[in-house]
Amino acid sequence: MSSLRFSALKELGATEKKIGHYNNKKVSAMFASNVFTGRAMREYLSDEAYKSLQASIKAGAKIDRKMADQIAAGMKTWSEERGVTHFSHWFQPLTGTTAEKHDSFFTIKSDGTAIELFDGDALIQQESDASSFPNGGIRATFEARGYSAWDPSSPAFIIENAFGKTLCIPTIFISYSGESLDYKAPLLKSVLALDKAAVDVCHYFDKNVSKVTPTLGWEQEYFVIDEALANARPDIVMCGRTLIGHAPAKGQQLEDHYFASIPERVFAFMQDFEQEAYKLGIPLHTRHNEVAPGQFECAPIYEEMNIAVDHNALLMDIMTKIAKRHKLMVLLHEKPFAKINGSGKHNNWSLATDTGINLLSPGKTPRTNLMFLTFFVNIIKAVHDYSDLLSAAIASAGNEHRLGAHEAPPAIISTYLGSYLSGVLDEIEERVKGKFNEQDEVILKMDIHKQIPELMKDNTDRNRTSPFAFTGNKFEFRAVGSSANCASPMTVLNTIVADTLKHFKKDVDALIEKGDKKEIAVMQVLRSYIAASKKIRFEGDNYSDEWVKEAAKRGLSNFKNTPQALKSIITSASKELFSRNDVYTPRELDARYEIVLEDYVKKVQIEARSLGLMVTNHILPAAIEYQNVLMQNVKSLKELGLEEESYRAQLKLVKLISKHIQDINDNVESMISARKVANKVEDMEKRAAMYCDTVKIHFDKVRYHTDKLELLVDDKLWPLPKYRELLFLR
Secondary structure: OOHHHHHHHHHHHHOOOOOOOOOOOOHHHHOOOOEOOHHHHHHHOOHHHHHHHHHHHHHOOOOOHHHHHHHHHHHHHHHHOOOOOEEEEEEOEOOOOOEOOEEEOEEEOOOOOEEEOOOHHHHHEEEEEHHHOOOOOOOOOOOOEEEEEEOOOOOOEEEEEOOEEEEEEEEEEEEOOOOEOEOHHHHHHHHHHHHHHHHHHHOOOOOOOOOEEEEEEEEEEEEEEEHHHHHOOHHHHHHOOOOOOOOOOOOOOOOOOOOOOOOHHHHHHHHHHHHHHHHOOOOEEEEEEOOOOOEEEEEEOOEEHHHHHHHHHHHHHHHHHHHHHOOEEEEOOOOOOOOOOOOEEEEEEEEEEOOOOEOOOOOOOHHHHHHHHHHHHHHHHHHHHOHHHHHHHOOOOOHHHHOOOOOOOOOOOOEEOOHHHHHHHHHHHHOOOOOOOHHHHHHHHHHHHHHHHHHHOOOOOOOOOOOEEEOOOOEEEOOOEOOOOOHHHHHHHHHHHHHHHHHHHHHHHHHHHOOOOHHHHHHHHHHHHHHHOHHHEOOOOOOOHHHHHHHHHHOOOOOOOHHHHHHHHHOHHHHHHHHHOOOOOHHHHHHHHHHHHHHHHHHHHHHHHHHHHHHHHHHHHHHHHHHHHHHHHHHHHHHOOOOHHHHHHHHHHHHHHHHHHHHHHHHHHHHHHHHHHHHOOOOHHHHHHHHHHHHOHHHHHHHHHHHHHHHHOOOOOOOOOOHHHHHHOO
């Protein structure tokens, strides 16, 4: 029965160590070698084609058919010289993974001549089956047509493995009727909305700004475990996490894993996936052990948001593939192991102008400080007004286990500013009441000028408990889950900030029209925004019970589960917000709501089935076998004429095991019955609620009794790799 576990342990000891070193290569020498960069464009495109492509990248200008043919020919030549035979439109459907369909350059002309061909039509647009991807009812099976369309702002790249190379062209994915069916299309729309709104506000302070770009630096947390041990666990194979397993004697309580020496086998894997990432232009900068045993993190240099999102999606795919070379498995689930830290993907977000200014960096003059304050306050106001949407953007079946546990922020959205900036905002709100005058303007600008530059001298402490914290020159959205596509929360954040900035400009312009000076009008509106959004600011411990009570008093939402949080997607306010900013149509929001609910149901359903099969096929037989051993032992001792006192311990174990077996069986039967009832419900919202309230509630009950059995049953009979093996053996 336990042969699979012990075979895996035996294989672990015999695993050949692979070397992942750089062979004296500089990162700069390999960086972006598989990317159709500006330098490659210069070499393989005509001046006319190069300028057309650059105009499209920088200004969104349309590329005509003639130029598209030239660009496609240049891409083909560049990629063929590197051994590429196929191309693919690479996109990010709402499955949470990436998608690619490979087509060959090879074709046969009408006269039978075999040639390699890649033209503008193939570059710009491809057709795919939209009904086979999550679509929320937008596409029926008999309405299968969907299109992938080239995104010139994200460069083409070559994916290589041991068996070949493929030219990948980043694209959006839309239905035949034009609705977005991916993460990229809405993200690009939100970037455009934010750009326009931010530029308009920048012109109060600097007329030279003509473009504002959101930037993103993600921090990817993940677990690495031995592949053979992982494959001996049906729950890890099917669900990406452990559904049962008793905590080991040692977890993370000694705090000895964080920033410790990276294990050699994992280090080789890291170097291997880093090299593949560098070739694809992913600017990885940091690697280290995370807090939990078996947990690690990598992080890149900041990039333009669209490219950063593509790079993170690529990296997750690369890490998973490269791990297999080292007979390892990467777990991106938000909570793969109980009782220790889960994994997040901190999204560090800021705004950069084409004049070289980070709008979230305090400046050196009163004018630039006022510009910083304007964007800073507007972002806080946006988070306050649309906190429920931010909660919905990070809600998932996996993140539901992580939020609020072991150093993850709670489901309550709040923002942390640090004492300096909180003091500045309080001063603006409290010191000057009513309407500002010129003297107030001068004093405030001077005070702000004196205080804010000190912020950059390490005066902003980091609040690791805050879900949305200001950390010096950026906001860190810490609540995003490890497996999430960054585009989802970033699309929401871009949109709510864009909308708030648009309202801000209207409010300021209205005061200017009444006769206020521009600076006074700006400060007057900022003061009102500070007062209106004050309840979202919290400087304390977000993990504390006191904060939960305080947040309730403030009227902040605290969604207890994913189905509750997701309802915010389809409120009338949400639909109006995304419609007026041209990011989502109401129909697209309805579809996405259906998709995320269905995703939640399917994942909980898979976990329920896996849990039932595991305990029935693996745990209960082992427990019964050990129970029979004990009963035979008791019988033998009885036959020897010994008194019951001499085998009291064995009898107690038999009774304990019997009780746990019965409780497991009862809960599994109840779970199966609840699942069958839920599956009959047509309405997806009601079905998701039932899976949450009537099916999932049995998970912890089954786990409790199973984990107790793990402590009682003979180790030689226990069939599944234990936490101590999964987390500490490499």
